[in-house]
Amino acid sequence: MSEQLSAAFEQIVRQRRSVRGFTDQVVPRKTLERIFSLAGRAPSNCNTQPWDSYVVSGNTIETLRERLPQALMAGDYSMDFEYSGKYDGAYKERQYDAAARLYNAMGIERSDRDARTAAFARNFEFFGAPHAVFLFLREDFGMREAADLGMYAQTLMLGFTAFGLASCPQTALSFNAKLVRDVLGVDPHYKLLFGISFGYEDQNEPANDCRVERAALQQTTHFLD
Numbered sequence: 001m002s003e004q005l006s007a008a009f010e011q012i013v014r015q016r017r018s019v020r021g022f023t024d025q026v027v028p029r030k031t032l033e034r035i036f037s038l039a040g041r042a043p044s045n046c047n048t049q050p051w052d053s054y055v056v057s058g059n060t061i062e063t064l065r066e067r068l069p070q071a072l073m074a075g076d077y078s079m080d081f082e083y084s085g086k087y088d089g090a091y092k093e094r095q096y097d098a099a100a101r102l103y104n105a106m107g108i109e110r111s112d113r114d115a116r117t118a119a120f121a122r123n124f125e126f127f128g129a130p131h132a133v134f135l136f137l138r139e140d141f142g143m144r145e146a147a148d149l150g151m152y153a154q155t156l157m158l159g160f161t162a163f164g165l166a167s168c169p170q171t172a173l174s175f176n177a178k179l180v181r182d183v184l185g186v187d188p189h190y191k192l193l194f195g196i197s198f199g200y201e202d203q204n205e206p207a208n209d210c211r212v213e214r215a216a217l218q219q220t221t222h223f224l225d
């Protein structure tokens with residue numbers, strides 16, 4: 001295998017990160033089709049390709065950008081998959097570290113609950129992105145198909161990076177699955193796992209200065225001879 005290919009892969013993987021501020025520049029449809037076709041090369045159990053993607057732009061994303069914050073600020077939640085957001089041990093430490101780094105980049109004090117809430121609410125406005133994709137699974141599918149969907153999503157996000165785009169995967173975009181389904185006209189038998197905002201990175205957004213670390217290899221990976 002060529003060293004060039006390895007270097008290119010490493011660069012794409014290291015360059016991808018969650019971006020939380022986008023310009024309003026739209027991505028040409030042909031580019032989107034190319035990247036989403038590549039994402040479809042992800043592996044899946046028995047090649048079932050159980051992902052159902054809805055890419056929203058234009059009026060559709062603007063409708064959601066208006067209605068999602070309204071609904072969620074009014075306490076109108078309807079999640080298809082349980083999510084407590086509570087972790088313990090090393091998982092909790094990593095969660096706290098990631099949050100601290102993000103709020104630090106944004107200049108928000110830990111004690112400033114209003115500023116933190118306002119920052120979190122930007123999730124529901126897609127961080128200003130001109131596009132997002134919602135990832136659905138048929139209701140009778142389980143963990144294995146959800147894992148397939150994760151592989152698809154990561155292939156997609158690496159594709160965005162390789163094509164000069166940025167993205168942010170967001171469980172927050174699934175907090176009112178019913179509203180999303182209604183606006184998109186999705187069959188109620190399809191359940192919303194998460195969404196991904198994407199577009200061009202806004203270089204002037206302080207949140208985008210955030211960088212999070214990863215655990216040491218030996219903490220997560222066990223090599224057995």
Ligand SMILES: Cc1cc2nc3c(=O)[nH]c(=O)nc-3n(C[C@H](O)[C@H](O)[C@H](O)COP(=O)(O)O)c2cc1C
Pocket residue numbers: 016017018019020098123168169170171172173194212
């Ligand atoms: C499935 C999934 C859901 C996520 N949900 C959110 C979210 O709702 N809001 C957010 O700001 N970041 C969200 N993230 C981004 C994570 O915080 C981020 O991936 C993690 O901190 C690692 O940072 P990095 O993506 O910059 O490498 C999510 C990531 C994944 C994979």
